[in-house]
Amino acid sequence: MRNKLFFLTSVSLKRKIKTKWFVLANILLCLGIVGIFNINSIIKFFGGDFDEPLKIYVMDETGEAYDILKEQIYTVDKGYYGEDSKNYEVLPYTEQGEIKEFIEGESKKYAFIIRNDENKILDVTLMSDGFIDTIDYQLLSTAVNNTKTIIATSKVDVSMEDVEKIVGPVSITREILDETKKTEDENMEMVMKTVFPMIILPFFMLTIFLVQMIGAEVNDEKTTRGMEIIISNVSAKTHFASKILSGNIFVLLQGGLLIVYFLLGLVVKNVLSSNHLFTGLDTMIGGTVSKVFESSLASQLTYVIPLSLLLMIITFVAYSLLAGVLASITTNTEDFQQLQTPIMIILLVGYYLAIMASTFKGALFIRILSYVPLISAILSPSLFVVGQIGILDVLLSIGIAILFDYLLIHFGLKIYKVGILNYSSEGLWKKMFKALKQKS
């Protein structure tokens, strides 16, 4: 019977994997993920106005501001966008005509007119054809203020060191009395709040794959009456086990492929930007990965990742058991599609609560729900990462999820045995309750 279990499992897997749709879907997934990671490079590849540096023409009537401003603009640009950045090109205005006419109609040209001012030291006009991007304005404004400080410093005969002492920010030493909490972890909550929903998205997607795969297979075998031939040769228990096994192997395989596409995306980005795998990442996910590695969470990852994966696998099993049982009692594909809706709602509740966990910090309701099977795989690690529950709570969620799987196997199998050979929806619930009362 064990050989037949492996045979049925392999047949189910082949039926899912050896299809052109599986290959096509994975090609699209791979391209999509690699594309998202390299969206900047893709956009840059096709070119556009953003590729040209913004030309800043300076009409300097003071005779001393141009060189300082030029250096400050380049410094600020590199400070914000990185060492290789060349977003601005600063040039002196040497044309004969009016500067207004020179700038007019040119979206990539700005002009600074700098004059002496008795009260404010410098009088600066920034001229552009249209609106100025907020970040550009902030950077140029910083560069102008720095220029003013340098010129002013030279005029009042105060050293730069003294100026820095005066204008430099006060360094605040943080002291947190709870020894388990570190200051560098403070922003993790905010990071995880925005990024965690994206990280758990694959789990969401894989669960949908799993439910649909098992439901479609059981339904197909049942509606074609192939089930009668199969069940006359292998027990319902073996058949059920083969569906659960193949479904879970499939999602783990698909999950593994998603990780490969993720890594491939990183490698391609690394190659394109010639940066270190993580330091070069300026996307939200990349930034989060970097921050996670810098925080104390990194030391906890050695057990957080395995425990989260374990909880996810146990939850995959629970969803597959539920999908198998529900598919067995339906008599056609449409019925199963309708029964999928509550499963999707359960998934969405978990997803929504994971997002809301940071907003409702310390909410008892969310904490209790983090122990509830089917939801816990999403909610429990989310709450742990943002520090709202401890490792013991995660372990408790795992224990409850295992118990839930056991109960689903114990009672679900009784329903499955009756359901797969039942072709009538008449008195369905009565039949199922009767099945539950039967001895295993």
Place this chain on the structure above:
Amino acid sequence: MLKVEHVTKYYGEFKAVDDLSFTVKEGEIFGLLGVNGAGKTTTFRMIMGLLEPTEGKITLDNKKIDYSVTDKIGFLTEERSLLTKLTVYDQCVFYGTLKGMSKKQIEERLDTLLEKFSITEYKHKKIKELSKGNQQKIQFITAILNEPKLLILDEPFSGLDPFNIELFKKEILDLSKKGSMIIFSSHRMEHVELFCKKIVVLLHGKSVLAGDLKDIKEEYQKKNILIQGDFSLDEIKKVKGVINVTQGQDYIVKIENGDVVPEVFKKLRDANITKFVVEEASLNEIFIEKVGEAYEK
């Protein structure tokens, strides 16, 4: 030998099969007949081990039918039981492996059977792309792939043309000669008459007629006389013991028993007769008489 002994099956309060007993010996072809809801499919399912009888027992060679003996059984369901997205080859490998056959055994047997049924070109075609008749052939092939010791055929000829029915018949008779026990259900009584030595007729789950087909026909007194020629129909109708006369290709004179034949013949002595044949009542007539309604699936 297959033994069905005092088997009763309840679905809740509903009695689907009521104290049914019969045996099928090696090489025998057995007919299980009945109208819709008579309990045939339930009986087949119980034999296959898909359902547990509420009472009674079913044994194959004195062993309860469980997964240790199902490799020796072939089952053709009334509805298509093929996974239509698979190819013919994959389907046969799938069901064959479940019957405990090796891939090599399946391939050899499959090639032989595809050849016999003249459908070798469909080996790697998807089942859903085949015609209904060819799908039925594949379903039959999957049922006999393992050369079963016990073969259960629920309406095997559905969707088949006369030529293919002959192919099926030949294969069924070959299996019977090799010693397979065959249980057969069909709504075509001429098929049952051709194949089956023994029958059981079910009505509301209960056996209303059982035994050797020859004996049943002999016990059933009513006969038919087939006549062709010019004669007075009214004269024949007046003969005592004539139930009715219907006209088709021949005149069919239904009579109460064999004693009526000489009386009918006397009336035709001076007529111009080209055909006079006395035949036993058909199984269909016996069935209708016993079951009390037309056999319609």
